[in-house]
Amino acid sequence: xxxxxxxxxxxxxxxxxxxxxxxxxxxxxxxxxxxxxxxxxxxxxxxxxxxxxxxxxxxxxxxxxxxxxxxxxxxxxxxxxxxxxxxxxxxxxxxxxxxxxxxxxxxxxxxxxxxxxxxxxxxxxxxxxxxxxxxxxxxxxxxxxx
Numbered sequence: 001x002x003x004x005x006x007x008x009x010x011x012x013x014x015x016x017x018x019x020x021x022x023x024x025x026x027x028x029x030x031x032x033x034x035x036x037x038x039x040x041x042x043x044x045x046x047x048x049x050x051x052x053x054x055x056x057x058x059x060x061x062x063x064x065x066x067x068x069x070x071x072x073x074x075x076x077x078x079x080x081x082x083x084x085x086x087x088x089x090x091x092x093x094x095x096x097x098x099x100x101x102x103x104x105x106x107x108x109x110x111x112x113x114x115x116x117x118x119x120x121x122x123x124x125x126x127x128x129x130x131x132x133x134x135x136x137x138x139x140x141x142x143x144x145x146x
Contacts (some may be wrong), residue, residue: 058092
């Protein structure tokens with residue numbers, strides 16, 4: 001399968017497509033969240049995070065397939081459409097962010113083993129760990145740096 005990947009800045013008209021990508025990727029990567037928890041997080045992504053962060057969109061053949069949100073050199077989120085997993089899109093978004101920021105940090109849920117492995121394969125290493133997430137929920141979070 002050929003990929004014609006381009007990375008560009010977020011535009012307001014990307015919002016609905018990126019929320020679909022966010023939801024599908026979150027349901028795969030965060031199955032430990034309830035529907036209500038995912039609904040609330042999706043609302044925040046749409047109303048706050050997409051426009052607050054420096055958001056970059058990966059598109060294949062003109063269609064968004066993933067995005068990364070940066071808060072300075074902190075990755076607030078990296079999401080790739082599940083049907084596009086394994087095609088190098090996440091890796092390309094990380095490389096794009098590293099070109100601009102030179103070092104990156106992020107937090108990832110320990111239970112999202114695929115994401116933890118992905119970041120470690122890209123050279124991220126653990127610098128901290130805490131037993132609860134930002135909402136004080138009992139989901140262990142790992143802080144990684146590269």
